[in-house]
Amino acid sequence: MVIIVGTGAGGGILAYELAKNDVPVTIIEKGPYIKSGEAFKYYDKYSEDVDLLTTTCIGGASIVSMSNMVRALDEELLEFDVDLSEAYEYVEELVGVHQLDDSHIGKGSQAFLDAGRKLGLKTMKMPKAIREKDCIQCGKCAFGCPADAKWSGKDFVDDAVEAGAELICDAEVIKVITEDGKACGVTYIKDDNEKSVFADTVILSAGAIGTTLILRNSGIEDAGREIFFDPFVSVGGYLKDINFNTEVQMAGLVVGENFVLSPHFSSFIRANIPDDSVTDEDILSIMVKTPDECRGYVDDDGDVVKINTIQDIRYLAEGVATAGFILKEAGVDPNTIGSTVYRGAHPGGTAPIGKIVDSNQETEIKGLFVSDASVLPISPGKPPILTILALSKRLADYLIDE
Secondary structure (H helix, E strand, O other): OEEEEOOOHHHHHHHHHHHHOOOOEEEEOOOOOOOHHHHHHHEOOOOOOOOEEOEOOOOHHHHHOOOEOOOOOHHHHHOOOOOOHHHHHHHHHHHOOEEOOHHHOOHHHHHHHHHHHHOOOOEEEOEEOEOOOOOOOOOOHHHOOOOOOEOOHHHHHHHHHHOOOEEEOOOEEEEEEEEOOEEEEEEEEEOOEEEEEEOOEEEEOOHHHHHHHHHHHOOOOOOOOOOEEEEEEEEEEEOOOOOHHHOOOOOEEEEOOOOEEEEOOOHHHHHHOOOOOOOHHHEEEEEEEOOOOOOEEEOOOOOEEEOOOHHHHHHHHHHHHHHHHHHHHHOOOHHHOEEOOOEEEEEEOOOOEOOOEOOOOEOOOEOEEEOOHHHOOOOOOOOOHHHHHHHHHHHHHHHHHO
């Protein structure tokens, strides 16, 4: 039997691939099983110093993601003998990765795309895993899709359960049970009671912070001594009646050398404009996202301590300036352009390949694997979901072959 801890991108596809191949699977999720449209209620809070976007519920962070699907770290992973080319192709077909139909590119997204191209920037539609026939274009992608029109890890979990997997929700895994240096189960807390379940193989897909704490409690002390997350801000301003707030979010993409830009509505932008007549319908904004230098750590309480380097700040400044040029070209009043506070997304790198896990994602404890953003060796600076899916598909194939 295989125990999978976590139901995000990594845990979801692992459960699905193993269960459909008749491997007995038990899935353990710390959060509750919810409807996708309720996911906004389950954002995590880490500390006053770090504004980091993650969720604890079925589907993990994937349920509040924009379902952006871009390949990342291909060359970097090859240095560790990890070739994802076949896994990428399989996953892209499985979740239906494609650029949105023109019917789902709104006025604001189109203004972003047109401005980026006019400025000579590397501009394209964002590859996504969204079913246009179900999408109601409400703009609530980051809240959890009320129409279940986008892919999330929850989809795979549901399919895995239908194929015979057991799902245990509202259960926090504390540590991996080991015997003679090999994993043989996990201990978890449910309904204030400590319980155990046993298996030959354990896979941690609990996210960069959750996985770190389980690894440490299991004797792998070096986990989480470094962490990356993708720093981001949203930059925007006034463009009357653009109605961008109700569009599919992040439907476009500009790729810079040190940053990526994507149109993303932020209600916080309106607070920068001292005009009470300006409404959310009058805001066009762009998310600026960069890689970081992986300076920081997870403490023993699960809080994230983050250190921003000069390079981190420089990359973000480059992106913000470019976003400003795009907004102005798109017709935004330059006198109203402002930014949100610095935030973080996609935490990872806490159990990197080459340090905590090997090229097959196995730890020093035999039979204990990790498959989430924790294993990424460096910050991708772009959405990591497709890469996590591909890594997990590759791991599933390895376990089935074994």
